[in-house]
Amino acid sequence: MYKNNIYIENYEEVAAMGGDIGVCLDKYDYKHGLKHNDLARAQYCHWRATVTGVPELLSMPYKNLLIENGFLQG
Numbered sequence: 427m428y429k430n431n432i433y434i435e436n437y438e439e440v441a442a443m444g445g446d447i448g449v450c451l452d453k454y455d456y457k458h459g460l461k462h463n464d465l466a467r468a469q470y471c472h473w474r475a476t477v478t479g480v481p482e483l484l485s486m487p488y489k490n491l492l493i494e495n496g497f498l499q500g
Contacts, residue, residue, distance in 0.1 A: 428497075432460070433470035440470070447471055447483060468492050 433440050433451060443450035443457075451467055454460070468488035475483040492498040 427473050427476065428469040431466055431469050431473070433466060434473050447474065464488070464491060465495060469497065472498070 443453040
């Protein structure tokens with residue numbers, strides 16, 4: 427779905443961080459010295475929502491970001 431997304435590639439480690447998705451991503455970024463990347467986070471949330479079947483995992487701001495960047499249709 428999204429190639430070269432660090433969060434998707436390391437899903438098991440991200441998920442094991444504990445907390446909601448945002449907290450897990452913050453912890454992962456901190457552990458690996460990564461800068462906050464809203465587009466990569468939006469892609470990860472969309473991927474998780476698709477895999478789990480829980481559309482609520484993708485917030486409206488992230489959905490809009492994916493639309494603006496051509497990853498989803500509006």
